[in-house]
Amino acid sequence: MTKVKPLGSRILIKALSAEEKTKSGIYLPESAKEKPEEGEVLEVGEGKYIDGKLVPLSVKKGDKVIFAKYGPDEIKIDGEDYLIVKEEDILAIIA
Amino acid sequence: MTKVKPLGSRILIKALSAEEKTKSGIYLPESAKEKPEEGEVLEVGEGKYIDGKLVPLSVKKGDKVIFAKYGPDEIKIDGEDYLIVKEEDILAIIA
Amino acid sequence: MTKVKPLGSRILIKALSAEEKTKSGIYLPESAKEKPEEGEVLEVGEGKYIDGKLVPLSVKKGDKVIFAKYGPDEIKIDGEDYLIVKEEDILAIIA
Amino acid sequence: MTKVKPLGSRILIKALSAEEKTKSGIYLPESAKEKPEEGEVLEVGEGKYIDGKLVPLSVKKGDKVIFAKYGPDEIKIDGEDYLIVKEEDILAIIA
Amino acid sequence: MTKVKPLGSRILIKALSAEEKTKSGIYLPESAKEKPEEGEVLEVGEGKYIDGKLVPLSVKKGDKVIFAKYGPDEIKIDGEDYLIVKEEDILAIIA
Amino acid sequence: MTKVKPLGSRILIKALSAEEKTKSGIYLPESAKEKPEEGEVLEVGEGKYIDGKLVPLSVKKGDKVIFAKYGPDEIKIDGEDYLIVKEEDILAIIA
Amino acid sequence: MTKVKPLGSRILIKALSAEEKTKSGIYLPESAKEKPEEGEVLEVGEGKYIDGKLVPLSVKKGDKVIFAKYGPDEIKIDGEDYLIVKEEDILAIIA
Numbered sequence: 001m002t003k004v005k006p007l008g009s010r011i012l013i014k015a016l017s018a019e020e021k022t023k024s025g026i027y028l029p030e031s032a033k034e035k036p037e038e039g040e041v042l043e044v045g046e047g048k049y050i051d052g053k054l055v056p057l058s059v060k061k062g063d064k065v066i067f068a069k070y071g072p073d074e075i076k077i078d079g080e081d082y083l084i085v086k087e088e089d090i091l092a093i094i095a
Numbered sequence: 096m097t098k099v100k101p102l103g104s105r106i107l108i109k110a111l112s113a114e115e116k117t118k119s120g121i122y123l124p125e126s127a128k129e130k131p132e133e134g135e136v137l138e139v140g141e142g143k144y145i146d147g148k149l150v151p152l153s154v155k156k157g158d159k160v161i162f163a164k165y166g167p168d169e170i171k172i173d174g175e176d177y178l179i180v181k182e183e184d185i186l187a188i189i190a
Numbered sequence: 191m192t193k194v195k196p197l198g199s200r201i202l203i204k205a206l207s208a209e210e211k212t213k214s215g216i217y218l219p220e221s222a223k224e225k226p227e228e229g230e231v232l233e234v235g236e237g238k239y240i241d242g243k244l245v246p247l248s249v250k251k252g253d254k255v256i257f258a259k260y261g262p263d264e265i266k267i268d269g270e271d272y273l274i275v276k277e278e279d280i281l282a283i284i285a
Numbered sequence: 286m287t288k289v290k291p292l293g294s295r296i297l298i299k300a301l302s303a304e305e306k307t308k309s310g311i312y313l314p315e316s317a318k319e320k321p322e323e324g325e326v327l328e329v330g331e332g333k334y335i336d337g338k339l340v341p342l343s344v345k346k347g348d349k350v351i352f353a354k355y356g357p358d359e360i361k362i363d364g365e366d367y368l369i370v371k372e373e374d375i376l377a378i379i380a
Numbered sequence: 381m382t383k384v385k386p387l388g389s390r391i392l393i394k395a396l397s398a399e400e401k402t403k404s405g406i407y408l409p410e411s412a413k414e415k416p417e418e419g420e421v422l423e424v425g426e427g428k429y430i431d432g433k434l435v436p437l438s439v440k441k442g443d444k445v446i447f448a449k450y451g452p453d454e455i456k457i458d459g460e461d462y463l464i465v466k467e468e469d470i471l472a473i474i475a
Numbered sequence: 476m477t478k479v480k481p482l483g484s485r486i487l488i489k490a491l492s493a494e495e496k497t498k499s500g501i502y503l504p505e506s507a508k509e510k511p512e513e514g515e516v517l518e519v520g521e522g523k524y525i526d527g528k529l530v531p532l533s534v535k536k537g538d539k540v541i542f543a544k545y546g547p548d549e550i551k552i553d554g555e556d557y558l559i560v561k562e563e564d565i566l567a568i569i570a
Numbered sequence: 571m572t573k574v575k576p577l578g579s580r581i582l583i584k585a586l587s588a589e590e591k592t593k594s595g596i597y598l599p600e601s602a603k604e605k606p607e608e609g610e611v612l613e614v615g616e617g618k619y620i621d622g623k624l625v626p627l628s629v630k631k632g633d634k635v636i637f638a639k640y641g642p643d644e645i646k647i648d649g650e651d652y653l654i655v656k657e658e659d660i661l662a663i664i665a
Contacts, residue, residue, distance in 0.1 A: 004570070006567045248293065282295065471643060472576045481661065551597035
């Protein structure tokens with residue numbers, strides 16, 4: 001697969017399939033304020049600067065996450081759909 | 096239960112039932128500016144960065160809190176309703 | 191009484207009665223920009239972060255204060271009315 | 286007189302009388318952007334935080350000042366009119 | 381003359397007369413974005429806080445300056461017109 | 476070629492040709508929020524100030540990048556089209 | 571020539587003539603977002619404060635630059651047109 005390395009606090013995400021969503025036990029109503037969505041983290045940026053120091057992001061490759069749908073940019077790599085999301089739009093990790 | 100770990104200064108909350116609200120002795124009028132609601136803290140994020148240091152949140156698992164209703168995202172886990180709220184939208188702890 | 195502990199720079203206030211207001215010698219016109227109100231501080235939050243240090247609030251339990259009416263959230267505890275106000279909305283202490 | 290101690294960078298001011306204004310030699314046109322007004326400082330707040338240190342205000346009790354009219358809150362103490370103004374709305378000291 | 385001491389980063393300015401403007405060799409079109417004007421600095425505030433230190437202003441008494449017309453407050457001292465301008469609205473010094 | 480050195484956190488980019496885009500395996504839908512585009516980095520600014528230190532940009536000459544289309548300024552150098560983009564508008568590096 | 575010394579991060583610029591623009595090999599379309607323009611730096615301000623230190627500007631006298639047209643203030647000195655531009659509105663140096 002073509003490799004896409006997000007910059008800074010951006011994260012490359014693959015949305016979960018309907019089947020995977022059902023299995024996760026989580027349901028995100030359309031009416032929710034941030035229109036959250038479930039997905040899996042594929043690549044993370046190098047981190048964010050806090051008070052002059054580079055701090056790694058709080059999610060990592062393979063994490064299943066709930067993220068805000070209004071934030072991301074859609075992108076197609078080798079025919080598959082992905083999203084580029086900022087860390088601040090990740091609401092929670094599904095564990 | 097499926098575990099949902101909120102990120103940063105976010106908090107996973109279960110709203111109190113009508114019965115629990117009555118027992119709490121607190122009544123929050125609909126007309127209040129921030130439309131506050133009562134709930135119990137289930138999970139808290141890892142904290143917030145203040146001047147470059149990670150500071151834990153001021154509420155913890157099990158706290159009963161009053162929080163601003165306009166802020167949160169609704170989420171259903173294994174058929175039950177929960178809310179993801181930011182720490183800044185927690186008004187007070189009921190002790 | 192049910193105890194309500196405000197978070198951060200929030201303050202729990204009981205508005206003064208008409209009689210107490212008259213006694214205070216202070217009159218706050220309706221037309222004032224911030225619609226100020228008189229009240230007594232019942233509980234204060236743990237403080238605010240300034241340049242990474244937690245600084246206690248500048249009012250304390252028992253202080254009679256003038257505060258901006260547009261800011262607060264109303265709350266009823268055991269049948270009585272209270273307000274949750276941010277420190278920045280406290281204009282002055284009546285001494 | 287009832288004592289009113291302003292908080293933070295707030296200042297308690299008594300507007301100058303028409304006679305005092307004429308004597309001051311200063312005339313502030315109605316059309317000015319900030320609608321400035323002349324007054325005397327009666328009480329000042331404890332100061333403002335700058336880079337984590339508490340810095341006293343730049344005006345003191347007794348100073349005659351020009352301040353921006355759009356900013357202040359009106360308040361009546363023992364039947365007399367006063368204003369609560371923020372330090373940033375003080376334009377100049379009349380010396 | 382009544383002395384007016386501007387506060388902080390504010391500056392007291394006397395606009396140049398038509399004759400002085402012609403002599404300066406500078407012409408400021410009405411259509412310019414900030415509607416600049418020429419004037420002479422009469423008094424400067426004590427400075428501005430940068431990273432916790434008080435830094436003196438970059439103009440001084442007697443400087444002829446170009447300043448943004450939309451910013452200032454007009455004020456009449458002993459019958460003469462003056463302006464109170466913020467340092468950030470001074471575009472340049474005429475040398 | 477005339478040399479154009481971008482300032483600060485700005486970057487000079489040559490958009491990829493249709494052929495190069497197809498080869499990259501990446502497809503960016505028109506409907507995406509930031510209208511991303513693919514391009515090659517030709518020149519980068521000297522960096523950005525973070526907490527008082529100059530930090531080099533996270534992309535370098537020759538990088539193929541996905542960037543937000545709404546941000547850039549178009550510029551023609553010796554008859555060819557280029558774009559000047561800010562680092563914050565670079566979404567990811569194609570590797 | 572009357573000397574005009576810009577303040578802070580401001581820069582005095584002389585727009586390039588049509589002939590000089592053609593020679594530069596750069597063409598800036600009218601439709602570009604920031605309406606860029608070509609010019610030569612005549613005078614620069616003393617610099618900008620970053621984290622409490624005065625940092626010199628990144629352009630110097632004699633530099634040919636591309637700058638954003640929407641930003642500047644027009645000024646006529648001894649009958650000639652000039653512009654006062656902020657450093658943040660300089661897009662690139664032509665080398």
